[in-house]
Amino acid sequence: QIPSDNSTPPQDACAISPKAIVSDACASYSTLERLNRNVKPALDELVQTTDFFSHYRVNLFHKKCPFWDDENGICGNVACAVETLDNEEDIPLVWRAKELGKLEGPRARHPGKVVQKREPVRPLQGSLGEGVGESCVVEYDDECDERDYCVPEDESASSKGDYVSLLRNPERFTGYAGDGAKSVWDAVYRENCFQKSSFPNSASLGMGTSLKGPAAMDFKAVLDAAGRQQVLAQQREHNPLTPFVANTGLEAEDECLEKRVFYRVISGMHASISTHLCWDFLNQTTGKWQPNMKCYKARLHGFPDRISNLYFNYALLTRAITKLGPYLTKQQGYTFCTGDPSQDAETRAKVMAVTEKASSVPQIFDESLMFKNGEGPSLKEDFRNRFRNVSRLMDCVGCDKCRLWGKLQTAGYGTALKVLFEFDNNDDPQVPVLKRTELVALFNTYARLSSSLTAIQKFRTMVDGENGNAKLEEEQDTPAQQINVVSGRGRTPHAAVPAPSGSAVAAPEDPALEKKHNDDDKEEQHHHRKSGAELEVERIIKLIKFILASWVKFPMVAWGIISSETTRLVQFYLGLPVNPRNWTMRMPRVDEL
Numbered sequence: 001q002i003p004s005d006n007s008t009p010p011q012d013a014c015a016i017s018p019k020a021i022v023s024d025a026c027a028s029y030s031t032l033e034r035l036n037r038n039v040k041p042a043l044d045e046l047v048q049t050t051d052f053f054s055h056y057r058v059n060l061f062h063k064k065c066p067f068w069d070d071e072n073g074i075c076g077n078v079a080c081a082v083e084t085l086d087n088e089e090d091i092p093l094v095w096r097a098k099e100l101g102k103l104e105g106p107r108a109r110h111p112g113k114v115v116q117k118r119e120p121v122r123p124l125q126g127s128l129g130e131g132v133g134e135s136c137v138v139e140y141d142d143e144c145d146e147r148d149y150c151v152p153e154d155e156s157a158s159s160k161g162d163y164v165s166l167l168r169n170p171e172r173f174t175g176y177a178g179d180g181a182k183s184v185w186d187a188v189y190r191e192n193c194f195q196k197s198s199f200p201n202s203a204s205l206g207m208g209t210s211l212k213g214p215a216a217m218d219f220k221a222v223l224d225a226a227g228r229q230q231v232l233a234q235q236r237e238h239n240p241l242t243p244f245v246a247n248t249g250l251e252a253e254d255e256c257l258e259k260r261v262f263y264r265v266i267s268g269m270h271a272s273i274s275t276h277l278c279w280d281f282l283n284q285t286t287g288k289w290q291p292n293m294k295c296y297k298a299r300l301h302g303f304p305d306r307i308s309n310l311y312f313n314y315a316l317l318t319r320a321i322t323k324l325g326p327y328l329t330k331q332q333g334y335t336f337c338t339g340d341p342s343q344d345a346e347t348r349a350k351v352m353a354v355t356e357k358a359s360s361v362p363q364i365f366d367e368s369l370m371f372k373n374g375e376g377p378s379l380k381e382d383f384r385n386r387f388r389n390v391s392r393l394m395d396c397v398g399c400d401k402c403r404l405w406g407k408l409q410t411a412g413y414g415t416a417l418k419v420l421f422e423f424d425n426n427d428d429p430q431v432p433v434l435k436r437t438e439l440v441a442l443f444n445t446y447a448r449l450s451s452s453l454t455a456i457q458k459f460r461t462m463v464d465g466e467n468g469n470a471k472l473e474e475e476q477d478t479p480a481q482q483i484n485v486v487s488g489r490g491r492t493p494h495a496a497v498p499a500p501s502g503s504a505v506a507a508p509e510d511p512a513l514e515k516k517h518n519d520d521d522k523e524e525q526h527h528h529r530k531s532g533a534e535l536e537v538e539r540i541i542k543l544i545k546f547i548l549a550s551w552v553k554f555p556m557v558a559w560g561i562i563s564s565e566t567t568r569l570v571q572f573y574l575g576l577p578v579n580p581r582n583w584t585m586r587m588p589r590v591d592e593l
């Protein structure tokens, strides 16, 4: 086991629990963040510069939501996704949710077998653009296997799906919200029965059990669910549409708790989606793409469990990628581009850069401890069924881009679980075990998590900055108090993600941030040693400097205002959409002096 940065966990505490990651110090937040800093450049290079990993084949438009339709009153179609702004018609078309959610860039239909044979090098005949190495993009093998955790994309015979560019369709804010989105998330959590409140008796389960430790309890819970799955399987014989997880009356005996690994994966995926939409957020009134702190605070900052699940997923995917490494990077292991040996070699080298860096932290997640008891096969079946269920739910997402990334990420986690739980380390690494779609989904999901981790860290720094400013203002507003107070560490704790309860892990610490905080502390201590008169003089000097600087800047500011207002006036006069005002008048803040 790896020692964490902050404490060395007891050997067996880590040994029993994949859950121990993040929450119990097998791999602390900071270990994972350090790993991410190391892997991310290679991972970004892989998913952004190779044709293989930047195109995804997906059936986005020919699948019906299998769980409900408009007649049931729960609407998942784009037409009834409620938009975030009431007055959407007042804002330019390009900023509206309907536009933001649309797929962009070229699309290519999956070529039939005849075309594949006739045009082995250019099976898509340039439809994705001339420079695209098509033999790196097209998926030749359509067969599914029974080890799949997610609904194979080619399940429906009617459509083989389209190839789309992931670079042209980044996962970001789309404005998809309201009842449509809510129904899907509700169904993901409810249908899989992970809401504690649904099963008030469940909390008492596990009492008196000989199993100890969170992971053992997880396994017991999943084990108990196996009985329920049998009932559902029988029901499904009569009614094929019976959900994979539904109320059977056995719930009271089923510790259907959020503790389960499955729940963490789903919640971590949800947290990652939220992170991206908050980080790459469109202000629909100004048209500016920028991080949205309010969004981050509302969805993530106050929910350390969600962030912990995100980190958990990062560890889980790191392990899956590491496990796949030897197979993918072996010379005769996997062919990425059948018709272009040089691109094939280049792609393999980039994959190797990722897998090598990802394996720099050994034993980050020990999957061999799962599904170990006599009922292993039925537990795996339960997991698979849950994942298929969630995959199918993605067809109910009413926004193309969200559906694309929702499908890709469920497929990515499905592939990770398949790699972790279905493949033995002894499996012959020569056997081509994974489909192209699965590999693309796996590495892109890993890249999503990687950028989520980075965005969360940046958000945390921003919150710290905000808190620091607020504190400074507060202190400067009350000078009498300020001079008398003997300073402790005069900053808000920068650990915006409190360690989960019972955890030995402190929240992450960025060395640069730490240095900045130390400098801040020194400055603050120095500040407190000054007398009141000295402080007043210092402030007056600052004020004079501020006024002089304002006079110098005034011509430029005035010119900016006049030209912006003139443009707005002309736009108004010509009947064009009027730019939002880009200046305001306000009093200077104390910290600006």
Ligand SMILES: Cc1cc2nc3c(=O)[nH]c(=O)nc-3n(C[C@H](O)[C@H](O)[C@H](O)COP(=O)(O)OP(=O)(O)OC[C@H]3O[C@@H](n4cnc5c(N)ncnc54)[C@H](O)[C@@H]3O)c2cc1C
Residues within 6 Å of the ligand: 171, 172, 173, 174, 175, 176, 177, 178, 181, 182, 184, 185, 266, 267, 268, 270, 271, 272, 273, 274, 277, 299, 306, 394, 397, 401, 402, 403, 405, 406
């Ligand atoms: C599959 C899918 C993909 C999407 N992709 C995008 C996208 O790319 N861009 C975009 O702008 N919008 C996307 N959306 C919509 C987005 O996720 C939200 O649903 C939407 O922004 C409305 O947010 P909300 O504040 O109502 O809460 P939601 O995010 O809809 O959450 C609903 C409820 O779930 C619970 N919850 C929230 N987060 C977690 C968590 N991490 N773990 C456990 N419980 C949680 C909370 O109780 C919350 O009230 C997607 C939706 C779905 C279903």
